[in-house]
Amino acid sequence: MGIREQLKENREKILSRWFESILKTYPAETVRFLKKTKDQFHNPVGQTIKEGIEGILFELTGEGEIEKITPFLDRIIRIRAIQDFTPSEAVAFIFQLKGIIREEIDLDRIGSEELLGLDKKIDELALKTFDIYMGCREKLYELKATELRNWTYKLLERANLLKEFEENFKSK
Amino acid sequence: MSKQPKPPKPDELAKSIEYKTPETQWMETPVKFKPGMWCYGSRPKYLEEVGMPNPREWSPADDDWKLPENWKEIVLDGMKDRLGKYRTFKLFMDICVRCGACADKCHFYIGSGDPKNMPVLRAELMRSVYRKYFTTGGKLFGKTAGARELTEDVIKEWWYYYYQCTECRRCSVFCPYGIDTAEITIMGRELTNLLGLQTDWIGGPVANCYHKGNHLGLEPHTIQSNIEMMCDDIEEITGIRIEPTFNRKGAEILFVTPSGDLFGLPGIYTCMGYLMLFHELGLDYTWSTYASEGGNFGFFTSNEMAKRLHYKIYAEAKRLGVKWILGGECGHMWRLVHQYLNTWWGPPDFLEVPKSPITGTVFENAKSTKMVHVTEFTADLIKHGKIKLDPSRNDHLKITFHDSCNTSRGMGIFEEPRYIIKHVARHFYEMPENTIREKTFCCGSGSGLNAGENMELRMRGGFPRANAVRYVHEKYGVNMLANICAIDRAALPTLMQYWVPEVDVCGVHELVGNALVMTGEKKRTMDLRLEPLPGMEDEEEEE
Ligand code: SF4
Ligand code: SF4
Numbered sequence: 001m002g003i004r005e006q007l008k009e010n011r012e013k014i015l016s017r018w019f020e021s022i023l024k025t026y027p028a029e030t031v032r033f034l035k036k037t038k039d040q041f042h043n044p045v046g047q048t049i050k051e052g053i054e055g056i057l058f059e060l061t062g063e064g065e066i067e068k069i070t071p072f073l074d075r076i077i078r079i080r081a082i083q084d085f086t087p088s089e090a091v092a093f094i095f096q097l098k099g100i101i102r103e104e105i106d107l108d109r110i111g112s113e114e115l116l117g118l119d120k121k122i123d124e125l126a127l128k129t130f131d132i133y134m135g136c137r138e139k140l141y142e143l144k145a146t147e148l149r150n151w152t153y154k155l156l157e158r159a160n161l162l163k164e165f166e167e168n169f170k171s172k
Numbered sequence: 173m174s175k176q177p178k179p180p181k182p183d184e185l186a187k188s189i190e191y192k193t194p195e196t197q198w199m200e201t202p203v204k205f206k207p208g209m210w211c212y213g214s215r216p217k218y219l220e221e222v223g224m225p226n227p228r229e230w231s232p233a234d235d236d237w238k239l240p241e242n243w244k245e246i247v248l249d250g251m252k253d254r255l256g257k258y259r260t261f262k263l264f265m266d267i268c269v270r271c272g273a274c275a276d277k278c279h280f281y282i283g284s285g286d287p288k289n290m291p292v293l294r295a296e297l298m299r300s301v302y303r304k305y306f307t308t309g310g311k312l313f314g315k316t317a318g319a320r321e322l323t324e325d326v327i328k329e330w331w332y333y334y335y336q337c338t339e340c341r342r343c344s345v346f347c348p349y350g351i352d353t354a355e356i357t358i359m360g361r362e363l364t365n366l367l368g369l370q371t372d373w374i375g376g377p378v379a380n381c382y383h384k385g386n387h388l389g390l391e392p393h394t395i396q397s398n399i400e401m402m403c404d405d406i407e408e409i410t411g412i413r414i415e416p417t418f419n420r421k422g423a424e425i426l427f428v429t430p431s432g433d434l435f436g437l438p439g440i441y442t443c444m445g446y447l448m449l450f451h452e453l454g455l456d457y458t459w460s461t462y463a464s465e466g467g468n469f470g471f472f473t474s475n476e477m478a479k480r481l482h483y484k485i486y487a488e489a490k491r492l493g494v495k496w497i498l499g500g501e502c503g504h505m506w507r508l509v510h511q512y513l514n515t516w517w518g519p520p521d522f523l524e525v526p527k528s529p530i531t532g533t534v535f536e537n538a539k540s541t542k543m544v545h546v547t548e549f550t551a552d553l554i555k556h557g558k559i560k561l562d563p564s565r566n567d568h569l570k571i572t573f574h575d576s577c578n579t580s581r582g583m584g585i586f587e588e589p590r591y592i593i594k595h596v597a598r599h600f601y602e603m604p605e606n607t608i609r610e611k612t613f614c615c616g617s618g619s620g621l622n623a624g625e626n627m628e629l630r631m632r633g634g635f636p637r638a639n640a641v642r643y644v645h646e647k648y649g650v651n652m653l654a655n656i657c658a659i660d661r662a663a664l665p666t667l668m669q670y671w672v673p674e675v676d677v678c679g680v681h682e683l684v685g686n687a688l689v690m691t692g693e694k695k696r697t698m699d700l701r702l703e704p705l706p707g708m709e710d711e712e713e714e715e
Contacts, residue, residue, distance in 0.1 A: 027285060027286065027287050029287040029290075030285040034285065037276065039606070040639070040643075041604045041606055041636070041640055043276075044283075044635060044636055044639035045282065045285065048639075078670075082208075082628045082631040082632055082635075083283075083284060083285065084206060084284070136670075139669070139670055140627050140628065143624075143627055143669060143670060144624045144627045151437055151662050151665075152436055
């Protein structure tokens with residue numbers, strides 16, 4: 001049985017372990033909420049992560065096209081980029097997948113080439129993950145820097161008041 | 173396989189993670205100030221200008237907050253005083269049964285996962301101190317009774333978490349006892365303000381408002397020229413010149429709106445909507461360059477400060493001799509009018525019960541405050557068929573409506589804005605039921621948290637709202653998030669840019685202005701943003 005079949009066969013187990021390992025990065029009191037609350041509007045963090053990893057694994061068992069996986073990665077990272085995580089903490093989840101897969105599939109029944117291929121794919125995803133993370137952080141800085149200006153721009157600028165206003169408000 | 177460079181060991185990265193669960197109980201875990209989560213401390217001049225205590229340069233990032241020597245006494249006396257004055261405070265300190273119904277209802281908890289953002293724990297930060305100093309059990313049994321000593325670390329923790337609450341009251345909707353954690357946050361801010369722990373983002377608007385009547389400190393000539401510039405744009409769009417009046421004695425109605433509508437984007441488009449509507453009706457109303465702010469950052473400071481700043485609206489109404497007050501699309505102005513005004517002064521006796529001069533409708537609901545919300549006013553006009561509308565001009569918009577915490581939970585305005593939107597536009601879609609109306613999710617930036625330096629906090633807190641917007645965007649193609657609050661108009665565009673950049677933000681009266689068919693207007697080719705109307709992309713601008 002090839003690696004794709006094995007991934008499909010063990011999908012549920014891999015996903016639940018992966019989900020658990022991501023949840024562990026949140027405070028203990030919160031894990032239950034993130035795990036048990038199924039309403040996607042009440043629990044957008046838990047549900048987005050869950051749907052995201054499902055999407056990633058699904059694509060990995062298929063053609064594994066990066067373009068198709070990116071939106072799932074983006075959703076998860078966009079959240080973790082603004083939570084209490086260092087950069088490495090925010091993106092570590094993608095590396096965890098390798099270990100989980102190794103433990104959940106029968107390594108004897110697949111060729112090393114196949115495993116390498118999968119590892120390479122995940123490494124590619126990891127690089128993508130860094131890019132997305134950086135993109136999110138840059139967006140945040142941009143928003144911090146431009147919000148006031150965008151908000152007040154038109155009229156204050158016309159009235160030559162922009163400068164005075166910014167000095168008043170943002171001289172810190 | 174051996175030739176390949178070794179990929180990082182599985183779980184390697186993950187192992188370096190220091191998991192967030194503290195080893196100690198929450199009471200003993202001192203707060204860590206994380207970047208992006210807090211606002212700058214107020215510069216001293218803002219405190220001096222309004223006579224608030226302990227003005228000095230300070231930063232929340234410093235170890236030494238330069239508290240007054242007798243800070244502990246000040247806080248405990250302050251608590252005692254407030255426990256005596258406000259029955260709700262005393263009650264909320266006593267009656268929580270820790271059932272947990274509120275725990276996962278706060279947008280900051282949902283977005284951050286930080287247990288201290290659970291409303292019950294947020295309240296417990298103060299309740300533990302209350303027990304220690306104001307209950308026999310706490311005095312006797314200390315920690316076992318959930319009581320703890322008031323220390324500087326506790327003050328820092330209060331400050332950190334009472335500025336991670338937007339006072340939105342969502343949690344109170346779910347509490348079987350009606351405990352309103354917003355009120356505890358309000359107390360937390362009052363008490364820390366006794367020590368000079370104001371934020372700069374709130375302190376500035378408070379001082380400006382006190383001296384010049386609005387948060388930005390816009391002076392009368394600026395206000396007037398801003399509105400005149402909007403009238404220039406309206407003339408370009410409609411061919412009609414509007415000449416609003418300012419500080420006019422004897423007008424029937426005083427119109428007050430948050431100052432964000434006078435200079436901010438997209439607030440000014442909402443303001444243009446008001447101007448056009450009132451002109452078309454021939455309303456006998458005036459602007460005031462003194463009561464030039466509906467918003468009130470005093471409310472995020474202390475009850476006294478809120479009262480002090482709010483009074484100018486009524487003082488101006490009295491000075492000008494108007495009959496009643498019409499209020500613009502604002503959030504917390506309405507919470508104050510609706511829930512605080514009568515306790516502060518009782519119903520103003522120099523005004524009349526508001527009556528629409530166009531429809532004759534008497535606004536009985538505003539009998540005591542004498543102030544009508546502009547969506548009530550406009551919905552009534554539409555109901556009576558008093559304005560002509562062409563909703564097709566908003567056909568390029570797929571609209572959803574965000575209930576602002578203050579107008580929804582603070583005074584129960586749910587239907588009017590929806591009724592208006594459905595008459596001025598043809599594509600309206602609701603967000604999911606548990607994210608709107610009384611269960612609405614906050615924008616994450618209310619109660620003076622819409623500064624820049626705490627952007628991570630705002631993005632977390634706003635995530636549940638943005639998540640619901642994304643849902644209707646993906647399902648129905650929604651591209652416009654309408655609302656009736658100036659803080660929303662300032663903060664939601666940023667929130668959208670991070671989470672759902674395809675969605676823009678507008679006030680309801682911007683949509684009204686677009687759809688309003690005005691007497692003698694030229695053929696409309698542009699919307700209020702001076703962008704081509706649907707189907708008019710090729711029309712040349714007429715000069
Ligand atoms: S829902 Fe009310 S009683 Fe229950 S924990 Fe929250 S505040 Fe306490
Ligand atoms: S008032 Fe709003 S922000 Fe504050 S604890 Fe309750 S739900 Fe959270």
